[in-house]
Amino acid sequence: MVTRAVVKGVGHYLPERIVPNSEFEASLDTSDEWIRSRSGIERRHFAAEGQNTSDLATRAANAALADAGLTGADIDAVILATSTSDFTFPSAATMVQAAIGMRHGFAFDVQAVCAGFVYALANANALIMAGQAKRVLVIGAETFSRILDYTDRSTCVLFGDGAGALVLEAETGTGESSDRGILATDLNSDGSYRDLLYVDGGISTGTTGVLRMVGKEVFRHAVEKLAQTAHTALDKVGLGADDVDWVVPHQANIRIIQSTAKKLGVPMDRVVVTVQDHGNTSAASIPLALSVGVARGQIKRGDLVVTEAIGGGLAWGSVVLRW
Structure with missing residues (x-):
């Protein structure tokens, strides 16, 4: 018998303001057709003035808790993935912890950009398997609209804001791939590719900075590394592409999603796609897509789900889980 981290609830939140591609036409040499043809993105959401990453994360957290039939008092740990935390410190996760009424346990941020x-x-x-926590609230939340260069048409049209969350709970499994919960993970990074995707600000510059990206190189690395990490994670539990019910990829670009699915050997009708409505929401991308996939009736209990993502660092990885 083994301990498994099983999904008990899922939820998401998107800011009210919807920004269609046409909104960029007034200030940039671009068009709706240009953006759609290169990225698959049609619209995205931007946070309101004064609305921070922790606010989005809290809304998604409350939705996931409600779905699980739990409250903040039932949670032992909060892990918030973000590159756009409200402050240098404290972590946005501790702000969510306070907002959901969780007065015990621990909370921290994870920064691996889109991964x-x-x-x-x-x-x-790992925390659940080690017995450090029984229930963990895992959140991805971003306000990338605050770190974009709105004169750079190659980057500013790609990103959006949002948040998604899962509640994971310890359950006993058989140790077989038929168990519900997280079955395998695979994490990687290579700091030698730092200059391909980064923000040119921070403590060292005294400025917030804006996002910089070498798009063609990121695309090339993404397709190769995403397919590889997904295969690696599946191999760990003796599974293959034919066993996968749904791939829920990082929603960066429809062409990356299509190319990775082809390399993986999974048809597009088994891939959850939300990039057209959300744009690239970085760390919020996968939990948003998971929540939407469940709401659409695509992802159901017992389905084998593979998530994979790559972001600045470069950092990339995948998770295989049974819903």
């Missing part, structure tokens, strides 16, 4: 939620899931799984 952040995969890293957070792997950490939550």
Whole structure:
């Protein structure tokens, strides 16, 4: 018998303001058709003035808790994946902890950019398997609209704001791949690729900075590394592409999603796609897509789900779980 981290609830939150591609036409040499053809993105959500990452995260957390039939008092740990925390410190996770009425346990942020939620899931799984926590609230939340260069048409049209959350709970499994819960994880990073995707600000500059990306190189690394990490995680539990019910990828670009699915050997009708409505929401991308996939009736109890993501660092990884 083994301990498994099983999904008990899922939820998400998107800011009210919807920004269609056409909104960029007034200030940039771009068009709705140009953006759609290169990214698959049609619209995205931007946080309101004064609405911070912790606010989005709290809304998603409360939705996931309600779905699980739990309250903040039932949670032992909060792990929040984000690159756009409200402050240098304290962590946004501790703000969520206070907002949901959790007065015990612990909370911390994980920063692995777009791969952040995969890293957070792997950490939550390890805490549960080690007996450090019984129930963990895992959140991905971002306000990337605050770190974009709105004169750079190659980047500013790609990103959006949002949050998604899962509640994981310890359950006893058989140790077989038929168990519900997280079955395998695979994490990777390579700091030599730092200059491909980064924000040119921080403590060292005294500025917030804006996002910089070498798009073609990121695309190339993404397709290769995402397929590889998913295969690695599946191999750990003796499963293959034919066993996968749903791939829930990081929603960065429809062409990356399609190319990775092809390399994985999974048809697009088994891939959850939300990039057209949300844009790239970085660490919020996968939990948002999981929540939407459940709401659509795509992801059901017992389904084998593979999530994979890559972000600045470069950092990438995957999680195989049975819903």
